[in-house]
Amino acid sequence: MTQASPAATATATSDAQLAGDDRTINVLIRTFIGVAVVGWGASMLLTAIHFWVLPLPDGAQPQGAIEVITSPWAYVGPIPLATIGAAYYVLMIAAGATWLHTKDARLERALLPLTSLGVLSSAGFVYLQLVPIGAICPFCMMSAAATTTLLLLEIIVRTRGGASAAPRVDAVRVWPATFFATMAMTLLVLWGLPQLPLPGN
Numbered sequence: 001m002t003q004a005s006p007a008a009t010a011t012a013t014s015d016a017q018l019a020g021d022d023r024t025i026n027v028l029i030r031t032f033i034g035v036a037v038v039g040w041g042a043s044m045l046l047t048a049i050h051f052w053v054l055p056l057p058d059g060a061q062p063q064g065a066i067e068v069i070t071s072p073w074a075y076v077g078p079i080p081l082a083t084i085g086a087a088y089y090v091l092m093i094a095a096g097a098t099w100l101h102t103k104d105a106r107l108e109r110a111l112l113p114l115t116s117l118g119v120l121s122s123a124g125f126v127y128l129q130l131v132p133i134g135a136i137c138p139f140c141m142m143s144a145a146a147t148t149t150l151l152l153l154e155i156i157v158r159t160r161g162g163a164s165a166a167p168r169v170d171a172v173r174v175w176p177a178t179f180f181a182t183m184a185m186t187l188l189v190l191w192g193l194p195q196l197p198l199p200g201n
Helices: 006-052 065-069 081-102 105-133 138-159 171-195
Strands: none
Touching: 006 065, 006 081, 006 138, 006 171, 065 105, 065 138, 081 105, 081 138, 081 171, 105 138
């Protein structure tokens, strides 16, 4: 039986180590997409409350999450912050799927300022909850955690050499799964909204 040469063995070991790194980077990007889907769910739930529950019935006293999302700081003009957040997460879901598929360096460079802006915006709204409003919205905090995690994942991928250090993932393995996950989260939100202890439920 022919034995592999030391050079071939070393090459195979190196290739195996590289493949491990590649898998890790792609797992990180898939996690990025998953976290963005969770952020989408939290923002969509709050958006649904804005459009389907508010205004509150006469005599209802807003507390907790309702107190937060009915505060003056919860809107940019007539647009709820939650709706802006939902649009942000749709962008992150699409960017993550494109990133996994193409490994485009331009997209990777664009993600850092976008995710940084998301974290800064979330930090500002967490401050508003803790100080001027004096109430906590769990779904807003979930969104803040999601934006922070997106930034951390993006930084970790960069420190490991960037997405280009991993092989591209075929589009037919990326987009259907991403679409299914997003639609499943949307259906979960629509199912969960009537289950929440909201005024009028």
